[in-house]
Amino acid sequence: MxxxxxxxxxxxxxxxxxxxxKRLEYRGYDSAGIALVEGDDVRRVRRTGRVSEMEAAAQAEGVHATLGIGHTxxxxxGGVTExxxxxxxxxxxxxxxxxxxENHDAQRARxxxxxxxxxxxTDTEVIAHLIHHYLKQGDDLLAALQRAVKELHGAYALAVVSRKEPGRMVVARMGCPLLVGLGEGENFVASDVSAIIQSTRRVIFLEExxxxxxxxxxxxVFDGDGSEVQRDEHLSDVSLASLELGxxxxxxxxxxxxxxxxxGDTIxxxxxxxxxxxxxxxxxxxxxxxxxxxxxxLACGTSFYAGSVARYWIEAISGLPCSVEIAxxxxxxxxxxxxxxxxxxxSQSGETLDTMExxxxxxxxxxxxxxxxxxVPESAIPRAxxxxxxxxxxxxxxxxSTKAFTTQLVALFALAATLAKSNGRLDDAREAVFMDDLRHLPGSVQHALNLEPQIASWAEKFAxxxxxxxxxxxxxxxxxLEGALKLKEISYIHAEAYPAGELKHGPLALVDADMPVVVIAPNDGLLEKVKSNMQEVRARGGELFVFTDADSNFGESEGVHVIRTPRHVGVLSPIVHTIPVQMLAYHAALARGTDVDKPRNLAKSVTVE
Structure with missing residues (x-):
């Protein structure tokens, strides 16, 4: 965001x-711009839409500078306007x-x-005027920034330049991520290391x-009291290859x-x-x-669903009560x-504001x-x-989110087992079984990925x-729940999820030939119950798309489409069954021609309420 x-x-x-x-586009945005200090002037190029449109405008204007800031x-x-x-x-x-x-209205009036x-x-223009106000009183750029932020209530990451001080940039952080990149004869600032990884891996994470x-x-670097402090330097392990499509x-x-x-790496x-x-x-x-x-x-969005899976694991394996709440x-x-x-x-990013608060x-x-x-190492939530x-x-x-979700599930399973072991509910034999399940998990997930052609053909029916x-x-x-979220996030098909037993308590009223029903039906102790719920759908003319296991004993029939993931993998089955719902959402979005990686109105790192 x-x-x-x-x-x-x-x-x-x-x-x-x-x-x-361009490397920050994944965060979600609707306009982009840069400001450059050129001689004794500041030049600005802004456009609504994609970074590429702003880039074309910058090239047309022929701008060049050795000091500048940019933003998505x-x-x-305020609306999406230049x-x-x-x-x-x-x-x-x-x-x-x-x-x-939060207090921008009062500051605007003042x-x-x-x-x-x-x-x-915008609330942002208030900050620019406030800094200029203190510059007029004789402060230099850093002092003006430090005075201005003391009057701001809310969350901010700021980068500021001035035509009167072309040899420096000043920045501030409170509640939103910001880091400094260290180079040789050059330095950088960014909200995400991916934005500067092409120039340096040496970074300092600014603190609240x-x-x-x-x-x-x-x-x-100066702390909130204005005292100069030393912050640790880190060497980022983000690779350029991970930021390329291949x-x-x-x-x-x-x-x-x-x-x-x-x-495999997490396990x-x-x-x-x-x-x-x-x-x-x-x-x-x-x-x-x-x-x-x-x-x-405590979590939000996809991470909340990871926590919801963990509640079952923690209570069943460790015997401890567990509650899950939207942050x-x-x-x-x-x-x-x-x-x-x-x-x-x-939190995937470690900076989700609602979760931090x-x-x-x-x-x-x-x-x-x-x-x-x-x-994300060294992000705010882990540090707290x-x-x-x-x-x-x-x-x-x-x-x-895809791989962040499934690796969160591995971490949460490890927590459930660790709590069980700590309170004497996990003996050596059961621990060995769990470890064996984990070792085989990447292979089972790979088998599920091999179902992509079949899932892509289903997606054509959803489009x-x-x-x-x-x-x-x-x-x-x-x-x-996660499958429904993924489908609506990137394909814009309205999707809802229910416990199958709740179908007859309301959602069944929606079922008809135009309402595809996706069923997660692993070969576990609830399979027969799920089959009964599926019959309720068929009796109303609904079309079923069922993800089940290779060792379940039912097949396709009229209005019932079946894709089989690998044999039931026991306690880790939710992780394997995540893969097909992710791919269904992806291919449905592909068939509808939506912007898969940057869906409208959404952001990767949600750092505002």
């Missing part, structure tokens, strides 16, 4: 900015901003009384309240097919630990997990805290046993948690439809 890139160098930075913005905007305050696109400029001060300023006019409907000053030769048509397709490797951590050892989650995990009486999971709801209700419960936050709220209630499951499990999915570019229904039971119900 929105993206920032900036550079100061001895070379033309326009190609760096544009390449960086996802509209919040006037609302970033960067915003106030009297030679140019600024890009991720986040939301600045208007001071004589400032507004060209946009930090401001920083970048010149060609130096980077200085032989695939879309990043989503690539990332679906990368799941055997991603799962490797468990194998290297010799089993379900608390050390998987941190050096002090044994102490934190000791005496845990229950689990509270944006939890943070606004009067929750009853039990300090002996483990609070688990799940829910974690803060949980801690304010007295929860000090906290665990983060995340795919006592324990962490980093999934090894690698960079995920497609907005609709002309406007609605679809997904059904599942037990631990596979969240997979039905």
């Amino acid at each position: 929105c993206g920032i890139v900036g550079a100061i160098a001895g070379r033309d930075v326009v190609p760096v900015l544009i390449e960086g913005l 905007r996802w509209a919040t305050h 006037a609302n696109a970033h960067p915003h400029i106030s009297h030679g001060v140019a600024l890009v901003h991720n986040g939301i300023i 600045l208007q009384q001071l004589g400032y006019g507004f060209e946009s409907q 309240g930090d401001t920083a000053e970048l010149t060609r030769e130096s980077v200085r 032989p695939y048509r879309h990043f989503m397709q690539k990332e679906i097919h990368e799941q055997p490797r991603a799962l 490797e951590a468990v194998i290297d630990a010799g089993g379900f050892d608390p050390a998987l989650f941190g050096a002090n995990a044994a102490d934190v997990l000791q005496g845990v009486e229950g689990v509270q999971i 944006s709801e939890y943070r606004y209700r009067s929750a009853v805290a039990n300090p002996k419960h483990l609070v688990v936050t799940i 829910a974690l803060k709220y949980a801690k304010s209630l007295g929860h000090d046993r906290t665990l983060s499951i995340c795919n 948690s006592k324990l962490v499990f980093y999934t090894r999915a690698g960079a995920e570019i497609g907005v609709a 002309p439809k406007q609605h679809a229904l997904f059904l599942g039971r037990g631990v596979h119900y969240p997979i039905a």
Whole structure:
């Protein structure tokens, strides 16, 4: 959601900015722009639509500079117009901003009384005018920024340049991700390391309240009190290859097919630990997990569905009560805290604002046993948690999460088994079975991927439809939810999911020949129940599309289409059955001609409420 890139160098930075913005397209956006300090002037190029349209305009204008900032905007305050696109400029001060300023109305009124006019409907323009206001009072650019941010309420990542100080850039972070890239005679800023990986792997992750000053030769970081501080330098392990499509048509397709490797890499951590050892989650995990009486999971979107699967695992395997809550709801209700419960936050990016705020709220209630499951090292949510499990999915570019989801499930299964082992409910024999299940999982997923041609043929039947229904039971119900989410995210087919047993309590009214019904029907203890629910659909003229296992004993008939995944893989079956619903969504979107990797109105990293 929105993206920032900036550079100061001895070379033309326009190609760096544009390449960086292209690498940030996956985050979701509807306009793009750059601002460049050229001599004693600031030049700006903005366009609604794609980065390529802004790039063409920049080439037509022939802009060049050694200092500049760029932005992809996802509209919040104000519509999708060029006037609302970033960067915003106030009297030679140019600024890009991720986040939301909650007190922008009050600041706008104050600045208007001071004589400032507004060209946009955004909250961001307020910040540009506020910084210029302090420059007029004699502050330099850094001091003006530091004074301005003290008056802002909300979340922000900022990068600022000024025509009066062409030798530096200043930045600030509160609640939204921002990092500094370190080069030789050049330095960079970005909201995501992928934006600058072509120039440097050396990065500094700014912390809450930090401001920083970048010149060609130096980077200085200041904490919220204005004291200069040292932040650790990290070497990013993001590879350029992971950011390229290779032989695939879309990043989503690539990332679906990368799941055997991603799962294998994540499982490797468990194998290297010799089993379900608390050390998987941190050096002090044994102490934190000791005496845990229950689990509270907080997450959003696809990560919430991962947590919903985990609830079944945790309660069945460890015997501990587990609740799963949407983070944006939890943070606004009067929750009853039990300090002996483990609070688990799940976020692909580690920067999901609602999840971060829910974690803060949980801690304010007295929860000090906290665990983060995340795919991005050094991101905000893991840093705020006592324990962490980093999934090894690698960079995920497609907005609709695929490999991040299935690796989250592996992490959550490992947590369920570790909790069971800690409280004496997992003996050596059962642990050996679970480990064997994990070792075979990547192979089972690969077998499921081999079903792609059959699933693609199903997708042709879905393409002309406007609605679809997904059904599942037990631990596979969240997979039905995930399948429905994927289909509506990228194909724009309205889809809903229900526990199959709830069909007769309302959704059956919707079933007709134009409502395809997808059923997750593994060969488990609930299969016969699911079959009965399927008969309810057929009796109303509904068409069934059933994902089952190779060892189930029913086949196709009129109005019943069946695709068989590998033999039932037991407790890890939800992970295998995720693959076909991902591919169904992908190929339905392909057939409808939608923008698979960048679906409308959506963003990869949701850093606003």
